[in-house]
Amino acid sequence: MSSAVWVTRPGAAGERTRKAMESAGFAAFHLPLLRIEFQPPASAPSGTWADLVVFVSANAVEGLERAAGTLGFPVPRRFRAAVIGARTRDRLAAAPWEVDLIAEANNGKALLDAMAGIVDPGTRVWIPAGSRAGSARGLLPEALEREGAVVEVIPVYRTLDRTLEPGEEAVLAAREPGAVICHSPSAAEALHRAAASVAVRRWWDAATLVAVGETTAARLRSLGGVSVRAAAEPSDAGVAAVLDSIEAIQPSGSDT
DSSP states (O other), X not given: OOOEEEEOOOXXXXXXHHHHHHHTTOOEEEOOSEEEEEOOOSSOOSSSSOSEEEEOSHHHHHHHHHHGGGSSSOOOSEEEEEEESHHHHHHHHHSSSEEEEEEEESSHHHHHHHTTTTOXXXXXXXXXXXXXXXXXXXXXXXXXXXXXXXXXXXXXXXXXXXXXXXXXXXXXXXXOEEEEEXXXXXXXXXXXXXXXXXXXXXXXXHSEXXXXXXXXXXXXXXXXXXXXXXOSSSSHHHHHHXXXXXXXXXOTTOOO
C-alpha cells in the first residue's frame, strides 16, 4: 500500500490541490494547518487608486475585492496590475474589474524582472498583502522603492494557525506518512509548531516535506526538516512531479 500525501493548504485552494494529487493517482487528504481571515485595511490608502496594483496571491485579490468598498474612493473602470502565479491571474480574471495585466511570473524576483522598465519614479504602487512576512512585505516593496516607486502595502487578510481537532489527529495517526505539501513559509512554520502533537511529529519526522518553491523549502530546512524537496514550479503539476520522484509514494495501480 502506498504512503499518504497530506495537503496542508487552507480553504478551497487546498481542496483543489488534494483533488489534483488524487487525479495524479496519489492517496491524498486535506487537513489545513492555516486559516485565512479577510479584513478591511486599518486605515485607507492615501490619495486615489494606485497606478499599479501588484497581487502576490489569490488571497490578495479576494482581500482587495472585499475591501474595495471601504477604501473611501471608487474602483476605476480599468487599472493596471501585475501578478505572481497562474492561480492569482485566474482569480483576478474572475474579479469584477477590468484589468490590464502588464506582468506575470512565478515568484517575486521573476516578477521584478518582468516589470523592468514599467515602473517609473513616482509610480504609485499598491501591494495587497497578508499579515505574515513574505515577498509582499519585503522583496517587492524594497525593490520597487529603489526604482523610485511610491509603494503602499495594504493589509487585507490575516493568516492564522489552525489547531487540528482530535478526529483530524486520528486521521494522521491512521495513515502511513509519505509526504506533506507546504505552499508557503507560513505553512512550514505552522507544521513545525503543530509537531508538538505526537500525531503531527510522526509526519514531520517520517514524511518527505514537499515545498511549492525554494523559499518554502529553505524555511522547512531552517526549522530542522531533514527530507525536504522543492517543486521546480509553484503549481500542482510541479508538486505532483516531486511526488512522482519519491519511492515510497507510488500512484495507485503503479507497477514501479
